[in-house]
Amino acid sequence: MGRAGQLTEYEQGSALAFSKAGWSIKRIAAALGRSRNVVASFIRSPETYGTHYVSRKSTKVSEWARRQTVKHASTTGCSARQLKAYLPLEVSLRTYQRILNQAAFLQYTKRQHAPKLQQRHKDARLKYAEDKLTNPPDWDIVVWSDEKKLNLDGPDCLQYYWHDHRHKKDQLFTRHSGGGSCMIWDAFSSHRKSEIAFLDGSQTGDKYIDTLSNYIYARQRQHSLFQVDYGVFGHLALSPDLNPIENVWGVLARQVYLNGKQFDSVAELKVAIKHEWENISQNYLQKLIRSMPKRCVHVFQAKGGKTKY
Known part of the structure; x- marks a missing residue:
């Protein structure tokens, strides 16, 4: 068997001459002392012979x-x-x-922020769920309230959107000192919701009593708001999934900052907050409250751990 390997220029010239003279591949290979495959490869395409081509690895995946x-x-x-x-x-x-x-069920997304639960927190959450499932309260008369800070630039200044490469990229401006912000408070039950309260400074005990007096007790007589015998309904630390008002904050923030909206003044921000709060329907609030038994079930099944809520 003749040698393999690429033909030299002399061998290439000889092979072409022999081929034009009518010699067979076998005879040319024998005359040059090369393999028939090497000679056949050259005769088949003299113009591209010797061009090195490395094929890409197959991307076929098992x-x-x-x-x-x-x-x-x-x-x-x-x-x-x-x-x-x-x-x-x-x-x-x-x-x-x-x-x-x-993969139809995978989506690359941000991890949700959630408080770190120690074992004592899990134990307390499990006991809470057991108590509420064993002796369920009348969830319709529970008043849910909380406070939240919103700023001019949006939540944590993190904005994501689908960019159309045919247009210029959207820009998000930030202020050196963080801009302004406002602290809000609201409350709701299965029957009604309060008005938004815009707070000044941090809420001390006395200020919180004033807020309750102005936005719950004062309106109780006027609008039959929260017609209940008031008592303390204990809430757990590090348990936003057991407080439906956290879901309300999420809806409110998404609407206030819709399409990357930013604000030039606190007054403008307050107008937007009040408008979006008024647009939150009582039906939606009732749906959140009615989910409380299911939330407790999920906490119980997770042995006090985190849930999807």
Whole structure:
């Protein structure tokens, strides 16, 4: 068998001459002392012979590799780049990204902020859930209240949107000193909601009593707001999932800062807050309150741990 390897220029010239003379591949190979495959490759395409071409690795991924990639992303939340460094698969970063994008139940999103629960918090949450499931209160007469700060630039100045590459990118301005903000308070029950209260400074005990007097007790006689015998309904620390007003804050903030809205003054911000608070329907508030038994079930099932709420 003749030698393999690329033909020299002299051999290429000889092979062309022999071929034009009508010699067969076998005869040319024998005359040059080269393999028939090498000679045939040259005769087939003399113009491109010797051009080095490295084909790309096949990006075809086995079903096992796909399952491993999706499973690991689901259980760890790793990014495509982290998966490439961790998993022993000979595929490109882009292939990892494509596998994750094609998984119908995966979505790359921000992690939700949640308080860190110590064991004592979990124990208290579990007891709360057990108590409320064993001796359920009349959730319709519970008044939910809380305070929240909103600023001019939006929540934490973090804004995300789908950018159309045909247009200029949206810009989000920030103020050096953080701009202004306002502290708000509100309350609601299954029957009514209070007006938004705009607070001055931090809420001390005396100020909180004034807020209750102005926005709940004073309106009780005028509008039959919260017609209940007032008592303390204990609430747990680090348990926003057991306080439906946290859901209300989320809806309110999304509407106030809709489409990346920012404000030039606190007065303008207050107008927007009041408008969006008035647009929150009583039906929505009732739906949140009616979810309390289910929330307690989820806390019980999680043994006091975090829930989807």
